[in-house]
Amino acid sequence: MNREEIVKGIKGCVGAYYGFRCGECPYGPYSSDCVKRLHRDVERLIEAQTPRVMTLDELSEKTDVFFESLVYKTIDPALSNGSYDDGTVGLMTLEDELFYMDEADYGINWRCWTSRPTDEQRQAVKWHA
Numbered sequence: 049m050n051r052e053e054i055v056k057g058i059k060g061c062v063g064a065y066y067g068f069r070c071g072e073c074p075y076g077p078y079s080s081d082c083v084k085r086l087h088r089d090v091e092r093l094i095e096a097q098t099p100r101v102m103t104l105d106e107l108s109e110k111t112d113v114f115f116e117s118l119v120y121k122t123i124d125p126a127l128s129n130g131s132y133d134d135g136t137v138g139l140m141t142l143e144d145e146l147f148y149m150d151e152a153d154y155g156i157n158w159r160c161w162t163s164r165p166t167d168e169q170r171q172a173v174k175w176h177a
Contacts, residue, residue, distance in 0.1 A: 049075075051093060054089050056072065056074055057073050057082075057089070058090065059072075061073070098163075099161045099162055099164060100162050101155075101159050101161055101173050102159075102160045102161065104151055104154050106160075107131065107137050108130055109128070109130060110127065110128060110129060110130055111128050112126075112128075113126050113127070113160035113161065113162070114160065114161040114162075114163060115141065115147070115158065116158065116159050116160070117147075117157065117158045118158065119157055123161070124141050125141070126140060126142070126147075126160075127139070127140045128160065129146075131151065132148070135150060135151045135152065136148040136149060136150055136151060137149050137154075156177070
């Protein structure tokens, strides 16, 4: 299920307090199974939004990231411009700073997150040596 269908399912179940709206729910008519499937999908949706360090392959496409650098001691929103033939990844910050980061140093001196991590999340994910 996609995000919109999950939200529609939640609204249908919450609507049960005011009269069932199962006909509007993409999980089907009311049963313990539909509630379990909705619960599973809500958990997956929440997990998908949890910040995580991206793989280098994910940076080969243009995508929004949070760029963390040990050298610059920063974590900032940026746009990955993708991988280049010379083994670098281009990153443009909101301040219009363009960085060409060496792919060989990924996870050692720099990394990118799917969304802004907390300080605790950043500390929990170890850098490669």
